[in-house]
Amino acid sequence: MTDLLVTGAYGQLGRSLLHAARARGLEAVGHDLDTLDITDAAAVEALVAGLRPRALVNCAAYTAVDDCEVNEELATAVNATAVEHLARACRDCAGHFVHLSTDYVFAGDGTRPYLESDPVRPLSAYGRSKLDGEEQARVAPRHLIVRTAWLYGRAGNNFVEAIRRQIDSGASSLRVVADQTGCPTFSDDLADAILDLVACGATGAVHAVNSGVTTWHGFACEIARLLGAEVEIEPVTSADFPRPAPRPRYSVLDTSRLVSLIGRPLPQWQDALARYLGLPCAS
Numbered sequence: 001m002t003d004l005l006v007t008g009a010y011g012q013l014g015r016s017l018l019h020a021a022r023a024r025g026l027e028a029v030g031h032d033l034d035t036l037d038i039t040d041a042a043a044v045e046a047l048v049a050g051l052r053p054r055a056l057v058n059c060a061a062y063t064a065v066d067d068c069e070v071n072e073e074l075a076t077a078v079n080a081t082a083v084e085h086l087a088r089a090c091r092d093c094a095g096h097f098v099h100l101s102t103d104y105v106f107a108g109d110g111t112r113p114y115l116e117s118d119p120v121r122p123l124s125a126y127g128r129s130k131l132d133g134e135e136q137a138r139v140a141p142r143h144l145i146v147r148t149a150w151l152y153g154r155a156g157n158n159f160v161e162a163i164r165r166q167i168d169s170g171a172s173s174l175r176v177v178a179d180q181t182g183c184p185t186f187s188d189d190l191a192d193a194i195l196d197l198v199a200c201g202a203t204g205a206v207h208a209v210n211s212g213v214t215t216w217h218g219f220a221c222e223i224a225r226l227l228g229a230e231v232e233i234e235p236v237t238s239a240d241f242p243r244p245a246p247r248p249r250y251s252v253l254d255t256s257r258l259v260s261l262i263g264r265p266l267p268q269w270q271d272a273l274a275r276y277l278g279l280p281c282a283s
Contacts, residue, residue, distance in 0.1 A: 001051075001052045001053070001054060002027050002028075002029050002051040002052065002053045002054070003021070003026040003027045003028060003053070003054050003055070004017075004021050004026050004027070004028040004029070004053060004054070004055050004056075004057065004198075005028075005029050005030075005031070005047075005048070005051055005053035005055070005056045005057070006018055006021075006028065006029070006030045006031070006056075006057050006059060007030075007031055007032070007036065007038055007056070007057070007058045007059060007060040007086065008032060008058065008059030008060030008061065009030025009031055009032045009059070010030075010032040010155065010156075011032075011059055011060075011153075011155060011156060012151060012152065012153025012154065012155045012156055012158065012187040013059045013100065013151065013153060013187045013190060013191060014030060014032070014059040014060075014155075015153065015154065015155045015187070016153055016154070016187040016188045016190070016191035017057055017059065017191040017194065017195070018030045019188075019191070020188070020191040020192055020195055021191075021195060024195065026195075029051060029053070031047070032060070033060075038058075038060050038078070038082040038085060038086060039077050039078060039081065039082045039085070040085075041085040041088075044082075044085040044086055044089050045085070045088070045089050045092070047089075048086070048089035048090065048092075048093055048095070049089070049092070049093060052093045052095070053090075053093070053095050054095060054096060055095060055096040055097075055098060055198045056086060056089075056090050056095055056096070056097055056098065057098040057100070057194060057198075058083065058086050058097070058098065058099045058100060058137075059100055060078070060082070061078060061079055061100065061130070061133075062074060062075045062078040062079055062126075062129070063126070065104070065124060065126045065243075065245045065247075066243055066244040066245045068124065068125040068126040068129060068245065069124065069125050069126075069244040069245050070244070071125075072125040072128070072129065075125055075126060075129040076128075076129045076132060078129075079126075079129035079130050079132065079133045080129050080130075080132035080133040080135075080136050081136070083099055083133040083136040083137050084136035084139055086099075086140075087099075087136055087137050087138070087139035087140040087143065088139055088140070090140040090142070090143075091139060091140045091141060094142070095140075095142070096142045096144065096198060096201070097137060097140035097142060097143045097144070098143075098144045098146060098194060098197070098198060099133060099134065099137035099143065099144070099145050099146070100146055100148065101130050101131075101133065101134050101145050101146065101147045101148075101205075102126075102127070102130050102147060102148065102149065103147060103148070103149035103150075103182065103248055103251040103253060104122055104123075104124060104126055104127035104130055104248060105120045105122050105127055105130055105131045105134065105147065106118065106120060106121065106122070106248055106251070107121040107122070107123055107248065108123065108180075108247070108248020108249045108250050108251055109248075109249065109250065110250050110252075111250070112252075112254075113252040113253060113254035113255075114207070114251075114252065114253050114254060115207075115254045115256075115257075116147070116204070116205040116206065116207055116254075116257055123245075123246040123248065124245040124246055124247075125245065126245060134205075142201075142203055143203060143204075144197060144198070144202050144203050144204065144205075144206065145204070145205040145206070146190075146194060146197070146205075146206050146207075146208050147205065147206070147207050147208070147253060148185050148190055148207075148208050148209055148253075149182050149183055149185060149209050149251045149253055150182045150183060150184045150185055150209070150219075150251070151185050151187055151190065152184065152185070152186060152187065152276065153186065153187025153188065153276075154187070154188075154276070159184075159216070159219065159220075160223055160273070160276065160277075163176075163220050163223045163224065164223065164227065167224060167227060167229045167231055171231060172231060172232065173231060173232040173233070173234060174220060174224075174231060174232070174233045174234065175233075175234045175236045175240070175241075176216050176217045176219075176220040176233055176234070176235065176236065177215070177216045177217060177235075177236055177237065177238055177240070177241060178215045178216065178217035178218075178235030178236065178237070179215070179237050179238055179249060180215060180216055180238060180247055180248070180249055180250075180251070181213060181214070181215050181249070181250050181251065181252060182209075182213070182214075182215075182216075182248075182250075182251035182252060183209035183210055183211075183212065183213060183214075183251070183252055183253060183269060184209075184210060184214065184219050184269040184272070184273065185208075185209045185210045185266070185269070185272070186210060186269075186272035186273070186275065186276050188272075188275070188276075189210055189266045189267055189272050190208055190209075190266070193208045193258065193262060193266055194208070196261075196262040197258075197261060197262060200261055200262065202261050205257075206257050206258050206261065207253035207254055207255050207257065207258060208253075208255060208258050208266065209253050209255060209266065210266045210267060210268065210269040210272045211255070211265045211266055211267060211268045211269065212268045212269045212270065213252050214269065215235075217233065217235045217236075219269075219273075220233050221233050222270055222273060223273065223277075226273065226274055226277050226279055227277065
């Protein structure tokens with residue numbers, strides 16, 4: 001029996017989870033598309049039956065939000081149908097199934113942080129596929145749906161690296177959307193929270209994001225400040241950057257349930273960003 005199986009192991013959160021789990025002395029196994037196609041039900045069943053993981057954390061997803069608008073069938077296959085395969089395999093081996101979801105299941109027209117029990121109304125194909133995935137995750141009796149937002153980590157592309165690349169390329173000014181509000185979340189902090197949730201046997205839905213609220217513009221300004229970059233960052237509207245998929249304008253998630261389960265909130269987003277950048281603190 002394996003302590004932890006992580007799908008989507010090459011992604012930002014997958015890498016953070018494997019590192020954090022092994023640091024805790026857990027036997028953790030990771031798989032990604034080169035070794036496991038989660039849309040292949042037979043392959044999923046064989047792997048899970050062989051490993052019999054105490055917990056399976058599904059970080060695999062089709063996350064190209066705009067591409068999902070024209071590839072919704074593929075998005076649904078990866079973000080929903082494949083989740084059912086994983087959930088059924090966990091049901092059969094009595095494992096704890098943890099599925100990662102997103103703020104995109106909400107319409108983003110709220111004025112207060114979203115609770116787990118609030119009505120869902122995704123605006124995009126990506127959001128619809130992820131919401132469908134939440135439904136499929138419930139096939140596993142011991143399921144945990146972790147909704148997060150504005151994720152960044154040390155593997156792959158993310159908003160922090162996009163801003164850093166522009167600064168490093170010598171850009172003297174940037175234009176960043178200022179009318180979308182959310183909670184930047186560091187994958188290392190999220191990974192620790194997920195492991196704590198698994199350790200306490202949490203089930204149902206839980207929102208997990210770093211503490212504090214900002215806009216993409218505010219996030220970019222803090223990145224530049226911490227990097228010591230003298231660059232003008234102009235606030236613009238979403239209409240100035242039209243995209244195929246609509247983005248939630250308000251993506252703030254209430255983490256009260258997370259705190260009640262693991263006894264603490266995730267650190268402030270500014271502190272998390274400083275640690276990601278290798279700095280001692282955000283102040």
